[in-house]
Amino acid sequence: MTVDLGLLILTAASIGFIHTLLGPDHYVPFVAMGAARRWSTRRTLWITSLCGLGHVLGSVAIGFVGIAIGVSLHKLEWLEGVRGDAAAWVLTGFGLAYLAWGLKKAWRSKPHTHEHVHGDGMFHEHKHDHEGPHLHPHVSLRPHAHPHPHPHLGRDSVRSVTPWALFVIFVLGPCEPLIPVLMYPASQHSVWGTVAVVLAFGLATIATMLGVVYLAIRGLRRLPLDSAERYSHALAGAALSLCGLGIVFLGL
8 A cells, every 4th residue: 555545545534524523414314313203322323324324325336437437536526516406405305394294293292171071960171182092081970981093194104204215315415525535536546545545434424423423312312302302303304404404505
C-alpha cells in the first residue's frame, strides 16, 4: 500500500465520520421513528444499519459502473445531485404524511366520557378513547358489556411499511463526498485500492450512525416524555419532514 493510498483511506474514514455526524438526516429519522413505534434498541439499530448500508451502496454502485464504462467519476456528480434532491423531497413527503397520520391518531386517542342511563334507573359513565376496541361493564341490575370496535387506523400496515420506507429513502440518498472526492482518486491506484477506500468510508458512516442513534435512544429514555407520548407519531413525522426540508434549503 502506498503512502498516498493509505492517506486516502484515512481521509475516507474521517469524511465518513464527519459527513454523518453533521447530517442529522442520518440518525434523527431512526431515533424519532424508533421512539414513536416503540422499537427495541436492537430493532432500531438493525434498521439503522440496513439503511446505512443501502445509503452507501447506492453511491458505490454508480461509482463502479462509472469505472467499468470508463466515465470520469466527477461527471457523475450531477446524478448524485438529482438523487439527493429526490431523496430529500421523498423524506419530506413521508414525514408530512406521517405527521398528518400522527395528528389524527392523537386526536382519536383523546379520552372522553360517555354517560348511560338504563331502564331500571341506574346511571353510570365511563372514559375511553377511539384507539382500538374497548369493553366497559355496566353496573346495573343486569350486568352486561357493550363492545365498541374501532378501526386500528392501519397500525399493522404502518408498522410494516415504515422500515421499508426509510430504507428506500436512504438508498435514494447519495453519499455526496464518496464519488467525486474519494472513488475517483482511489481508482487511479487500483480496483482494490478503490474497494479499500469504499470500505473505510462505509464502515465509518454506518458506525457513526449506529453510535449516535444508540446514544440518542439512551438519552431519550432518561427524559420525562410520558406527557408527550400521545403526540409521539406526530412529532416523529415533524422531525422527518424537517430533516428533508433542511437538506433541500440548507444543504444539511
